[in-house]
Amino acid sequence: MANNIKDIQGNYTKIKDILDCNYDEINGYDFYRYLFPNNQNEGEDSGEHYKPNAIYLYRDEEEENPKRTYKKRIMLNNNWEEDYMNYVECNDKTLCSGLSYRGKTNRLENAQHMNALVFDLDAVGEDELFNLRARIGRKPEAYRTLPQPTFIVMSGTGLHIYYVFKDPIDLYPNIKLQLKQLKYDLTFRMWDYKGTSKEKQVQYQSINQGFRMVGSINDKYDLEVVAFKTGGKVTLDYLNSYAMKEENKVDINRPFKPSKYSKEEAKEKFPEWHQRVIVEGDKNAKKWNIKRDLYDWWLRQKDKVLGGHRYFYLMCMAIYGVKCNIPKEEVREDMLDVFDYLADIDHSNPLTEKDLYSALEVYDRGYYNFTINDIEKLTDIRIERNKRNYQNQRDHLEEARMIRDLRMKREGKKWTDNNGRPSKESLVKEYIEKNPDDNPTKIAKNLGISRTTVYKYL
Template identity: 70%
Template sequence: MSDNIKDKKKNYKEVEQLLSFNYKEVDGEDFYRYVFPNNQNEGEYSENYSKPNSVYLYEDPKDKGTKRKLRRRIMLNDRWKDDYKEFVKDNPMTLCSGLAYRGMRNRLENAQQMNALVFDLDAVGKNELMNLFARIGKKPALRTLPQPTFMVMSGTGLHIYYVFENPIVLYPNIKLQMKALKYDLTFRMWEYKATSMEKQIQYQSINQGFRMVGSKNDKYDLPIRAFKTGDRVTLDYVNQYVDEEKNRVDVNKPFQPTKYTLKESEEKFPEWYQRVVVEGNKRAKKWNIKRDLYDWWLRQSYKVKGGHRYYFLMCMAIYAVKCNIPKKEVREDMYKIFDELKEIEHSNPLEEDDIKSALETYDRQYYNFTIDDIVKLTDIPIEKNKRNYQNQNDHLEEARMIRDLRMKREGRKWTDNNGRPSKENLVKKYVSENPDHTPTEIAKNLKISRTTVYKYI
């Protein structure tokens, strides 16, 4: 047994002793009944989504030697006792998030409610857990944390569960707010040499799946165990601990506010109106982006840090979707870069299964994944556009001065119709130089209408 594995098992034993002394252990079957008390019974499943269900992934021995890694299953209330024993108990690979979904797919776009907000705290030993004990349940202050409902031993760290008294309904805008709240609290919770032995903070989606209680960590052959550390929580209680007010969730704002009526939108944004209202296509519009962006991302691999290797692969798939790169090519590129990434030092080894997991983000729903999200997940800084390190106003002021000087030398004025470039050329030139800008930013910076922007994109 290597020294690394010995250290992991020593930390696990010390954490187990501390948690067992302070809190009561809960088995996996009861744990998920507590988190998801309103799953449907067998036969109730229908197109009526008034009772969404938890969806989990599990490894089936029948798939050994095949390309299929995990199977997906709905957590039905009346079948759960038998299903838990058959599909979860002692299984070397199971995953479940804190969300309940409509239908049978555990994608974020299908998520209907959040039963639990879950955090992953990696590399936790005795000292880190003692520091965590000193912070949880205290009044909101620097680095204090709300009292969690459960602490789950993941094998090398902890999964921190906040189970809500009433599940949070995940309207599209609430999903965005919950993501901001989770990022904020992750930063507060994860502190190197205090609550984690890992330097790099790992930010995760609200849809992240976690090893299930009662299963095993296949990397270290350690059981996933849960301890009841508190009661159910309210959103108001959790909100108190968020550092920035803008990152707190307001359930009274389930949708992004708009200042336009539907009639005004038809006049101002005809392309949007036709696509969304008339045709019923509510997906965000995909821009046609050159593959240069994808190729650029591949060249950033030298910047990857230990805790962000998987997320770099995940964002490879996201950039591939943005740039229309075939999935087969992305898979081949991931395998090429895998050997480089797995040599980056980290307490958890990078494995081939991480490639398969990362490829799941090769999906239409990630078309408009933002630069800020990618920076958070990968910790790789991205310059949004070329402004010579100036802010936007100074950059545009300088650009206009150069433009006016050039026009003066040519004996023309910018306001002259004969020298005025067409709006089509303006838009195309701007987009080629600023491929990541939104139509709103383009319209604002060029001082033209969004309708004109859409016309020439």
């Protein structure tokens, strides 16, 4: 392990030397000033609506509870210099996303603006950096070309690629979904095995993923997180032009999904929804009632986890725990049980207990309706769908019966004919003729039917 750390530190020095020769380094204090120029001042009255601010997570050295890995803090404009020195600089555990939030919670549902779209690129050496730099800034039509980033940040073993927007993107519900698709698209384009990364498995991340903060320390390898200014701020149109698929581009003119129904039609067709959302004003997504079988199934998928997806497997364990109403303490114990197995999976970055407690933080109601597609992207584990073709059970059975009756009709039969199978009535009568002294309980047991059915024909 010691040799591995020495190799990683040596690679870090080489990458830093290359970036130093080509770009200007920027310190963490100025980096976040640039990223979030409109943070609120302490005590500033923002009126009726919250003014969005960046929120970062930091490790408190005086925190005695090992279960509490992070504390949250709002990045306030007039306090930033002092806060940066106290909470970020040389701290071994600080995280910040590229989003700004209303209120004091960094949940995606509270995100109001995207200031930067950020990508994580693991296991980058000299050759991978050369390929990456050769690809950025060229025209979108060129093979594997990438948009010119605003910053390249050294995270320890890899790079964080920042695209800072000239005008922050308003995060309406449908815009969040579109930005997620754009990020997945560009991640696939950026993450090229043996091209830009030594890791084979592409790692997809959500748009509110937190990243090690510039100026903090990567505690796994005792390396400083440093940033280099590689370009200017970008527009959404510029990033859209690099999307591999047209449907993955973001259309800011579609902030919401268009409804298929008028309010009157929705009230009649979805009375429960109308009462909850329109009458009672509950805008939260409705929680599905899911049996714990799904959670237990996820625990059994550990043998499918690949190195770059260990953290996300744990994160999705917490999500399934929320979905299935599993107590948080039980989820934590299950994570601890599987931790040693996951930690032994080969990867350039070691898995630590800090990662475990970080993953447990997504045990939150905001992830009730996290989709199968997103879980597959994050974990690279294939999840089989049900066979209803996304229909409810009633509609699915109705369609199945129609298909059954059509097939029987073609064969000149009826479903009620039983296809030669004896009816329960004939079974009961035949049995009684042969065993006239048996009671209903024995008849039912020997025929494998209910006593009610026996009484019906007795």
